[in-house]
Amino acid sequence: MPAIVIAQPGTTAADAIVRDYLTDVASRYYGRPASRAEVDQALRDEPYGDLTAPTGVFLLATDGDEPVACAGARFVGDVAELTKIFTRPAWRGHGLGALLVGALEEAAREHGARTVRLDTRGELAEACALYERLGYARVTAFNADPYSDRWYAKSLELTP
Known part of the structure; x- marks a missing residue:
């Protein structure tokens, strides 16, 4: 099983997998392979340099030195926004x-977050199924992201 490590945004490994992520998402959005220019624009539209302490965290799952998965959280008050x-x-x-979402939830708890939320697109069916399986519920839009059409949230508060 790959190791989960905290990564620094902007490193070669982090940038490579974030570019792969944006290529995948943009290609699905456009219904065709995204161009390099479109991925470059997506990276400008969705920077991730703030996913470092104390404002966030960026995780990589690595197989040796090769990143195979990633996930980040941005801390905003008592909310952690997954990205x-x-x-x-x-x-x-x-x-x-x-595994990565669980690690982000733990980091969010340690940071004092009471709620975790995220936005996504319905066409990312695998992601939506994952969030719902992990206890995330659909909520009303909490931002005006033009590329999102689904919003999810989960309470981190312990129930008695």
Whole structure:
């Protein structure tokens, strides 16, 4: 099983997998392979440099030195906003998404977050199924992201 490590945004490994993530998402959005220019624009539209302490965290699942999955959280008050959750195709079906989301939830608890939320697209069916399986519920839109059409949230508070 790959190791889960905290990564620094902007490193070669982090940038490579985030570009793969954006290529996948943009290609699905456009219904065709995304161009390099479109991926470059997506990276400008969705920067991730703030996913470092104390404002966030960025995780990589690595097989040796090779990143195979990633996930990040941005801390905003008592809310953790999940972002950049992605597993390379060859590694899908191995539970890495759930493992990374669980690690982000733990980091969010340690940071004092009471709620975790995220936005996504319905066409990312695998992601939506993962979030719902992990206890995330659909909620009303909490941002105006033009590329999102689904919003999810989960309470981190312990029930008595």
